[in-house]
Amino acid sequence: MTDDARLKLRALPDDARKLLAPLVETTWRFRAAATVLGAIALWGLTAYYLQLRFGLGRTGLNQPEYWGIYIIDFVFFIGISHAGTLISAILRISKAEWRRSITRSAEFITVLVLGFGAIQPIIDLGRPDRLLNVFLHAQLRSPLLWDVISIGLYFGASTIYLYLPMLPDLAIIRDAGIKAPRFYRFLAAGYRDTPAQRARLERVIGVLAIVVIPIAVSVHTVIGWIFAMTLRPMWHSTIFGPYFVMGAIYSGIAAILIAMVVLRRAYGFHEYFRAVHFDYMGRLLLLFSLLWFYFTFAEYLTAFYGAEPAEMRTFWAKVRGPFAAPFWTMVTCCFVIPLALMCRRATRTPGGTLVAGVAVVIGMWLERFNIVVPTSVNPRFEFESLGHYLPSWVELSILAGTFAGFILLYMVATKFFPIISIWEMREGREASVREVAERVAGYLPPEPVAAD
Amino acid sequence: MPPLAHEPGHLGRRRFILTLGGGLAGLALAESCDVRWPADEAAGPGWAPGLEERLNSTCLVCPSRCGIRGRAVDGRLVGIGGNQLHPLSRGGICPRGAAAVQTLYHPERLRTPLLRVGARGAGRWRSLTPNGALTFLADRLQQLRAAGRPEALAVLAGYCAGSMDAVWRQFLRAFGSPNYVADAYPDGTDAIMAAMHGIPQRPSYDLERAGLVLSFGAPLFEAWWSPLQAYVAFGRPGEERERHPRFIQVDTRFSRTAARAHEWVAVRPRTHAILALGIAYVLIKEERIDADFLARHVAGFDDWLDDRGTLQPGYRSLVLRHYRTEEVSAATGVPIERIVGLAKMVADRGPAVAVCGADVTQAPDGLPAGMAVHSLNVLTGNINRPGGVLFRDEPPLAALPPAALDAMTRRGLARSPVALPAPLGAPNARRLAEEIAATQASPVEVLLLYYANPLASSSDGATWTAALSRVPLVVSFSPFLDETTSQADLVIPDLLPAERWQDGPAPASYPYPVWGIARPLVTSPGGGRSTGDLILALAARLGGTVGASLPYVDFEALLKARARGLYDARRGMPFGDEFETEHQQQMQERGWWLASAPDFEAFWTALVERGGWVDPFYDHTDPTRLARTAGDRIELIPQQLRRQADGAEARDPYRFRTDDDRTADAFPLRLNPYRMSTLASGTVGLAPWLAERPTTFPEVHWIPWVEVHPMTARELGLGDGAMVWVVSIRGRYLAQMKHFAGAARDVVNAPYGLRHPDGTLANPLQLLDGATDPLTDLASWCTTFVRLERA
Amino acid sequence: MPRWGMVIDLDRCTGCAACEVACKSENNIATVAPEQAALGRTISWMRVMAEVEGEFPNNTLRFAPRPCMHCDNPPCVKVCPVEATYISPEGIVGQIYPRCIGCRYCANACPYTVKYFNWYAPTWPESERAHLNPDVSVRPKGVIEKCTFCHHRLQKAREEARAEGRELRESDYQPACAEACPTRAIVFGDLDNPRHRVSELRHDPRAMRLMEDLGTEPKVYYLTPRT
Numbered sequence A: 001m002t003d004d005a006r007l008k009l010r011a012l013p014d015d016a017r018k019l020l021a022p023l024v025e026t027t028w029r030f031r032a033a034a035t036v037l038g039a040i041a042l043w044g045l046t047a048y049y050l051q052l053r054f055g056l057g058r059t060g061l062n063q064p065e066y067w068g069i070y071i072i073d074f075v076f077f078i079g080i081s082h083a084g085t086l087i088s089a090i091l092r093i094s095k096a097e098w099r100r101s102i103t104r105s106a107e108f109i110t111v112l113v114l115g116f117g118a119i120q121p122i123i124d125l126g127r128p129d130r131l132l133n134v135f136l137h138a139q140l141r142s143p144l145l146w147d148v149i150s151i152g153l154y155f156g157a158s159t160i161y162l163y164l165p166m167l168p169d170l171a172i173i174r175d176a177g178i179k180a181p182r183f184y185r186f187l188a189a190g191y192r193d194t195p196a197q198r199a200r201l202e203r204v205i206g207v208l209a210i211v212v213i214p215i216a217v218s219v220h221t222v223i224g225w226i227f228a229m230t231l232r233p234m235w236h237s238t239i240f241g242p243y244f245v246m247g248a249i250y251s252g253i254a255a256i257l258i259a260m261v262v263l264r265r266a267y268g269f270h271e272y273f274r275a276v277h278f279d280y281m282g283r284l285l286l287l288f289s290l291l292w293f294y295f296t297f298a299e300y301l302t303a304f305y306g307a308e309p310a311e312m313r314t315f316w317a318k319v320r321g322p323f324a325a326p327f328w329t330m331v332t333c334c335f336v337i338p339l340a341l342m343c344r345r346a347t348r349t350p351g352g353t354l355v356a357g358v359a360v361v362i363g364m365w366l367e368r369f370n371i372v373v374p375t376s377v378n379p380r381f382e383f384e385s386l387g388h389y390l391p392s393w394v395e396l397s398i399l400a401g402t403f404a405g406f407i408l409l410y411m412v413a414t415k416f417f418p419i420i421s422i423w424e425m426r427e428g429r430e431a432s433v434r435e436v437a438e439r440v441a442g443y444l445p446p447e448p449v450a451a452d
Numbered sequence B: 001m002p003p004l005a006h007e008p009g010h011l012g013r014r015r016f017i018l019t020l021g022g023g024l025a026g027l028a029l030a031e032s033c034d035v036r037w038p039a040d041e042a043a044g045p046g047w048a049p050g051l052e053e054r055l056n057s058t059c060l061v062c063p064s065r066c067g068i069r070g071r072a073v074d075g076r077l078v079g080i081g082g083n084q085l086h087p088l089s090r091g092g093i094c095p096r097g098a099a100a101v102q103t104l105y106h107p108e109r110l111r112t113p114l115l116r117v118g119a120r121g122a123g124r125w126r127s128l129t130p131n132g133a134l135t136f137l138a139d140r141l142q143q144l145r146a147a148g149r150p151e152a153l154a155v156l157a158g159y160c161a162g163s164m165d166a167v168w169r170q171f172l173r174a175f176g177s178p179n180y181v182a183d184a185y186p187d188g189t190d191a192i193m194a195a196m197h198g199i200p201q202r203p204s205y206d207l208e209r210a211g212l213v214l215s216f217g218a219p220l221f222e223a224w225w226s227p228l229q230a231y232v233a234f235g236r237p238g239e240e241r242e243r244h245p246r247f248i249q250v251d252t253r254f255s256r257t258a259a260r261a262h263e264w265v266a267v268r269p270r271t272h273a274i275l276a277l278g279i280a281y282v283l284i285k286e287e288r289i290d291a292d293f294l295a296r297h298v299a300g301f302d303d304w305l306d307d308r309g310t311l312q313p314g315y316r317s318l319v320l321r322h323y324r325t326e327e328v329s330a331a332t333g334v335p336i337e338r339i340v341g342l343a344k345m346v347a348d349r350g351p352a353v354a355v356c357g358a359d360v361t362q363a364p365d366g367l368p369a370g371m372a373v374h375s376l377n378v379l380t381g382n383i384n385r386p387g388g389v390l391f392r393d394e395p396p397l398a399a400l401p402p403a404a405l406d407a408m409t410r411r412g413l414a415r416s417p418v419a420l421p422a423p424l425g426a427p428n429a430r431r432l433a434e435e436i437a438a439t440q441a442s443p444v445e446v447l448l449l450y451y452a453n454p455l456a457s458s459s460d461g462a463t464w465t466a467a468l469s470r471v472p473l474v475v476s477f478s479p480f481l482d483e484t485t486s487q488a489d490l491v492i493p494d495l496l497p498a499e500r501w502q503d504g505p506a507p508a509s510y511p512y513p514v515w516g517i518a519r520p521l522v523t524s525p526g527g528g529r530s531t532g533d534l535i536l537a538l539a540a541r542l543g544g545t546v547g548a549s550l551p552y553v554d555f556e557a558l559l560k561a562r563a564r565g566l567y568d569a570r571r572g573m574p575f576g577d578e579f580e581t582e583h584q585q586q587m588q589e590r591g592w593w594l595a596s597a598p599d600f601e602a603f604w605t606a607l608v609e610r611g612g613w614v615d616p617f618y619d620h621t622d623p624t625r626l627a628r629t630a631g632d633r634i635e636l637i638p639q640q641l642r643r644q645a646d647g648a649e650a651r652d653p654y655r656f657r658t659d660d661d662r663t664a665d666a667f668p669l670r671l672n673p674y675r676m677s678t679l680a681s682g683t684v685g686l687a688p689w690l691a692e693r694p695t696t697f698p699e700v701h702w703i704p705w706v707e708v709h710p711m712t713a714r715e716l717g718l719g720d721g722a723m724v725w726v727v728s729i730r731g732r733y734l735a736q737m738k739h740f741a742g743a744a745r746d747v748v749n750a751p752y753g754l755r756h757p758d759g760t761l762a763n764p765l766q767l768l769d770g771a772t773d774p775l776t777d778l779a780s781w782c783t784t785f786v787r788l789e790r791a
Numbered sequence C: 001m002p003r004w005g006m007v008i009d010l011d012r013c014t015g016c017a018a019c020e021v022a023c024k025s026e027n028n029i030a031t032v033a034p035e036q037a038a039l040g041r042t043i044s045w046m047r048v049m050a051e052v053e054g055e056f057p058n059n060t061l062r063f064a065p066r067p068c069m070h071c072d073n074p075p076c077v078k079v080c081p082v083e084a085t086y087i088s089p090e091g092i093v094g095q096i097y098p099r100c101i102g103c104r105y106c107a108n109a110c111p112y113t114v115k116y117f118n119w120y121a122p123t124w125p126e127s128e129r130a131h132l133n134p135d136v137s138v139r140p141k142g143v144i145e146k147c148t149f150c151h152h153r154l155q156k157a158r159e160e161a162r163a164e165g166r167e168l169r170e171s172d173y174q175p176a177c178a179e180a181c182p183t184r185a186i187v188f189g190d191l192d193n194p195r196h197r198v199s200e201l202r203h204d205p206r207a208m209r210l211m212e213d214l215g216t217e218p219k220v221y222y223l224t225p226r227t
């Protein structure tokens, strides 16, 4: 960046200066990482080209193993997408003040990962060229269509929900003039942060936060239903809707934690992501690890107790059959590790939460694997031979490419947008202390007036 | 992939991207190369509705010779279904029959004659015109005659029952050569009948009217003479339970026949005959035998005094002495109650017909073993009775004209054939090869191969390689460059069955004479000439005795001429539906006959349209269909055998060795070769439809496999799907391991005739130990031991 | 209105697989290369499913030739996002190849696993394209296919009957598998027409349907084997 930009940056108030620094400064590490990620993404694209050119035969899929990595990724990424909007909306509505430094980074995860999730089923299509048929011949009875609708809504809502709270910051950048003036002028859309505008903005954000929650819940419920609406053993289960939503939030929290640790280190945001943030998020993670265990236990116990032969084939395949390794790794990653680390304050540190977060992300990916694959290879029809699944290099490349693409885009986003909300920090400093004091006062019986 | 940069230090970014890009491009290329067949989205032939034609014909793929109905659109054969009018198959077909369209359009089939230009087997050929090939061959044959050596012409033919067989014999006879070897699926059953009944003919089995079908290893639902005959008998007889024959399969493995029969009796290898005699023991003990029949028509049941006055033990004594139920149970592995139960069933559920498979006779003591099985039919008197063993006639075709002979022909015919038959056998390909290979100057100068691929199909490929190298001119008529054809000097490809005229008489197993007509369903796009037509043209070209003996313009004319015999016989009928056929049968039973056509032309037209001719009547009262031995009795201890063998064997043919030499440690497993229903003897690669799913169990595709019991395999550390070498003292071949709980613990079930996708043969028969039955000369297929090695 | 259905008599079936190959021939089913087959990508609208049970020498076989069941309440149809699989008024569950987007949801929804996917474009050696049946379209890559009860034959039979000015007879419309079956184990016809054999056979005491408890209402019945 030009020295001019640096000078302008230096002129800004403290928060803005620190938070906008990444927009101006780019380290060689960033470039190196971006290059590597870009290469991986390119590799993934090439793999997809091959698949497009020759057919889905390039995957390891077969009959009856019709769905594999792409559908796992679909569920996984859409799950992660519950990180931002949903969590930030919940925190906002519940007026959790510690949210202020977290929401933006979370919302970015949502919007970006949602896109990467949404393309997975398209990658999985035998005829992506006929995608429009979904609209031309829409058949509303199909849960897939419910999904198209709810993901569409969620994407729209999250994008707005990301954009609107960013307006004041965009205006700050525009006014600071540190970077691409025309771009930010356009994005800031004439926002001047007048008290009236601010009040209107906050009202809209408040409404959006409420609207977005049911949409987010619907998204993962419907994804769960894609499976649950079939008659396949261990898919056909009423718990799948809530189970998927819970899992989605769980993986979302883990993703935010990872992002927080990385951003904190990469951009030196130590003062913004403080011990208390990790402590609180860690508690959330703890809560969800318990929830996860509860749901998983309920799900498996029901199948086991009912002991329907078709279900038991899949059940045993997971518990002590060919899928025992992914299954027990999942249990370790989703329950044992986060529980052990998050139940003690001493390990609810950035390091501890990072380990737990990574474990949960891996575990939740495996959970999707354990839902999709073992059932697929154990068809209900007992004469059907058991399937097998070994993802091909094309699938693995696309998997790697998707992860790389997502991280890359996220990194690039931090170069254009403050990843921690400047105005919310400012507002926190200016207004919240008073507001919280008032609120806390409101919870309590009025202080007795001292008698003379 | 281009090598990655090796300089120490860091990789330049540009360099890195270039390398990566190169790698991707390389990968993309490598990936696109593994598309095996050219990818074509749209299907070639025009999809406009075309001119459609349905014609009846006969399937020539296996000996069953079922009726088929071809559907051609615009001159392309698009499907083969069954012919409802065919009496044996009644509209049904088998997978091989339906897959014949894929053989017809096989990408590797030959359409023009080829003359070798390079070294033998080098694969360098020059195309000849059909006429050029004919001239070339005619010239060489003229030279043989000019040199006074007509007997130096030999023909090795595969299964070609019917007029092709007659034409070859006539051609050679008129030419002056006794060297005709036809591998007409010898299974030894004709030897059994020759020995016991004095009727050297394969028996028929009236499966449909039997109450019990007791099959000793005969693969009724797989590779029998006529799987379709067995299917129809098994599946068709209406809903009434009473008329449903009960199928019991005595087999060493859980074959599909065993699996679908009503009962499977698992026996140890080489003990079928022992079980048969164990059943005989119970029948005799419990006096459930047909004493009246035995007394009137059978010799050798009771003990008798021979010429020298010594008491000879009869069948009864031999069986009672050696086949006590406990001993039989111990030898065969069949529980005692089961043996007694089987005997009861034979007695109660009659007519019970015991069917003997080639697998019983393909053993060192194969002939007596087959006799043991057949003796059950004799004990129950179930010969020449409805639901029993029958001897039916051949269709009364007009004979070819008597061969014209001249002095040279006579001289040639007087020479001894190169391959002499075994006492109760027929000349066979292995003998022929051994004789040719034995001397430096081959007794055969021109060898014609018709439907024969001995390099692949003989159990001794090496001898055949040696033999072929001695023969100056090897001619193959195969439409495919199979192993032997690739070693030939001249290839004059036949047309495929869907393009040519031929006849297909039903196999002997079917109790009624049937003459099916195979006719062109489509015309060959490349022109070409069927071998039948070619031989007739060759005869005309050679002229003289040969020309005079085969005076037909083409094969169609020959068939039509032969059909006159049917017309004149005043019996039988062109194929009709079930009602018409039954009507005709009832009429003939009463001594009437319904003429089906006003004149011969109309008769011929009806034959071609309906697919052939059948005589649905069998004369159960004809005594010549029981025995034609010296005493007109069925001989349980055949005199003929006594003349052939001597010593203890002759007095007691019913003693069997089961202790084959297992070279215990080195070769611990018995090789059990078998033929699948999807394989048509043909050693050409299977049709893709069949190769993709050659058997309904276990899950296998394309790759030749062996079936081994899971425990045995695990002890050897061989997982399901592993590639293994099957090794015997004679050789080895590559196959895929399939764990199969239907295999005995100490055997390797090995389907034969399969090929790997690259065309290499996986042939368990070339592992055989070389043992034969001295009486029939049939190779022994189940005395070889092998071991498995991880490949 | 007819309701087409099938009865397969397991007592007669020998597992010969003539039905499988006849179906492949009739319906232009693509063969896949050997390594593709090893991956489990063979296509067989009709498949003789067999399972060997027990230990030598006491093995038994459970088996059933399995076409599409043409469920009256087909789970596969419900889930298709673009209605590329549908049930006709006469109960035949069909596929619209040019509309299918290849999501394979229907394949997952079918409890009988009768749906097959074209992982690659079908390929035939040049010369073998000659035997393709012009009545049946060849599927492109990326779509689902399955047994159609040979409904192209129904269309043809209808046209012929109409041209001859008569009613459709039972024998006019028979699928390729039923025609080929050497033991006549497969009986096909209108389940609701008392003059068709299927309507009688499906009330046989031996008659059952696969996974009847799922409520899919299959129109393929099996007669259990007698012992």
Ligand SMILES: Nc1nc2c(c(=O)[nH]1)N[C@H]1C(S)=C(S)[C@@H](COP(=O)(O)OP(=O)(O)OC[C@H]3O[C@@H](n4cnc5c(=O)[nH]c(N)nc54)[C@H](O)[C@@H]3O)O[C@H]1N2
Pocket: B062, B063, B185, B186, B187, B216, B217, B218, B219, B222, B223, B224, B225, B226, B227, B251, B252, B253, B255, B268, B269, B270, B271, B272, B357, B358, B359, B360, B361, B363, B672, B673, B674, B675, B676, B677, B678, B679, B680, B681, B682, B781, B782
């Ligand atoms: N489908 C089909 N039918 C055909 C043919 C074809 O190519 N395809 N070809 C025809 C020809 S050429 C022939 S020769 C015949 C062949 O028909 P068969 O001679 O009957 O030969 P396979 O079918 O090989 O049957 C071998 C059987 O022997 C059993 N067996 C193994 N070991 C022993 C043993 O120790 N003792 C006994 N008794 N049995 C044992 C095996 O389990 C196997 O079932 O089939 C004819 N029919």
Ligand SMILES: Nc1nc2c(c(=O)[nH]1)N[C@H]1C(S)=C(S)[C@@H](COP(=O)(O)OP(=O)(O)OC[C@H]3O[C@@H](n4cnc5c(=O)[nH]c(N)nc54)[C@H](O)[C@@H]3O)O[C@H]1N2
Pocket: B157, B158, B159, B183, B184, B185, B186, B450, B451, B452, B453, B454, B456, B457, B458, B459, B477, B478, B479, B480, B481, B482, B494, B495, B496, B497, B531, B675, B679, B680, B681, B682, B683, B684, B752, B753, B754, B761, B762, B763, B765
């Ligand atoms: N590997 C292996 N060996 C075997 C057997 C086996 O199944 N597999 N079976 C054994 C038995 S039982 C027997 S009887 C013998 C049989 O062995 P062969 O008599 O050699 O018969 P096939 O192996 O059927 O080979 C016949 C050849 O005929 C050719 N052919 C195919 N169609 C036509 C046609 O329409 N016209 C003409 N003129 N030729 C055609 C093909 O090139 C084929 O290679 O083999 C024995 N050996």
Ligand code: SF4
Pocket: B059, B060, B061, B062, B063, B064, B065, B066, B089, B092, B093, B094, B095, B096, B097, B098, B226, B227, B228, B680
């Ligand atoms: S049994 Fe033999 S003759 Fe009959 S259809 Fe099958 S291959 Fe052809």
Ligand code: SF4
Pocket: C008, C012, C013, C014, C015, C016, C017, C018, C019, C020, C048, C065, C180, C181, C182, C183, C184, C185, C186
């Ligand atoms: S064709 Fe008939 S007998 Fe053969 S497998 Fe099919 S249903 Fe069974």
Ligand code: SF4
Pocket: C068, C069, C070, C071, C074, C075, C076, C077, C093, C109, C110, C111, C112, C113, C114, C115, C146, C216
């Ligand atoms: S069997 Fe499967 S594909 Fe056929 S109709 Fe029923 S659910 Fe659909």
Ligand code: SF4
Pocket: C079, C080, C081, C082, C083, C084, C085, C099, C100, C101, C102, C103, C104, C105, C106, C107, C143, C144
């Ligand atoms: S694969 Fe095709 S037919 Fe099946 S659900 Fe998807 S779009 Fe419908």
Ligand code: SF4
Pocket: C022, C023, C024, C026, C027, C045, C046, C067, C068, C146, C147, C148, C149, C150, C175, C176, C177, C178
């Ligand atoms: S009904 Fe037609 S499409 Fe269905 S399995 Fe039978 S032959 Fe194939």
Ligand SMILES: [Mo]
Pocket: B184, B185, B186
């Ligand atoms: Mo044979």
